[in-house]
């Protein structure tokens with residue numbers, strides 16, 4: 428039986444936060460998006476929110492940051508909801524990847540069928556669909572999330588400019604391959620929409636609130652929420668997904684900004700932000716804290 432999140436003593440949480448901050452020194456800031464390379468490596472923010480309104484947060488709650496790949500979860504959630512589970516799952520798989528999140532080899536190995544929507548090839552494919560089926564895909568996604576979660580997400584234009592300032596050859600190679608294989612119809616639009624989605628930003632409470640939609644939004648079918656949670660569990664931390672899932676049992680997703688989101692089944696959400704990353708691209712301190720919480724709850 429998992430213990431309730433509110434049974435963790437607050438001094439215990441504070442102690443793990445101190446340890447997590449120390450661990451963060453082992454990580455590195457990404458360089459390929461210049462603004463992410465300028466983030467404060469000592470910043471550590473996290474929030475726990477449960478259905479029954481237990482909240483615990485730590486760090487600068489008004490600080491906003493881009494959620495980057497964590498937003499892939501919400502792109503998936505939105506499209507499953509709008510276009511149907513069957514339609515979407517014919518276009519992306521649900522298996523963990525063996526290679527890094529932006530790997531062309533993985534996509535080629537899978538003959539152009541993205542292995543899952545949590546890696547770049549899958550998310551770019553879905554971003555292509557969003558662009559194809561809606562007028563300004565990213566704008567709709569943003570409005571939908573804010574409407575149903577009560578968050579105040581926004582498109583961080585400075586981050587978007589930074590992403591665009593250093594064209595990413597790995598993502599471009601994925602786009603070319605996806606286009607060649609017919610997975611996307613308009614490569615420029617797919618990449619542009621994908622980049623905007625990565626730059627949707629907010630504070631830690633916004634992240635936790637949109638996270639809660641995956642477990643309790645009445646507008647979304649149970650089956651859809653279940654699919655999203657399974658994909659997060661199996662694929663959310665790239666090549667580390669299986670290890671992390673077996674350690675925690677929490678459906679989770681990380682992003683290169685150092686944002687991280689975990690679902691504690693039947694209970695609520697843990698949202699974290701700490702920019703230094705391990706070599707797979709996951710927040711060092713975020714992974715540490717969530718593993719500690721899981722150990723306590725499952726112990």
Ligand code: GLN
Nearest residue numbers: 495496528625682683684
């Ligand atoms: N925009 C980033 C990229 O495409 C997001 C990736 C991530 O957060 N893992 O590389």
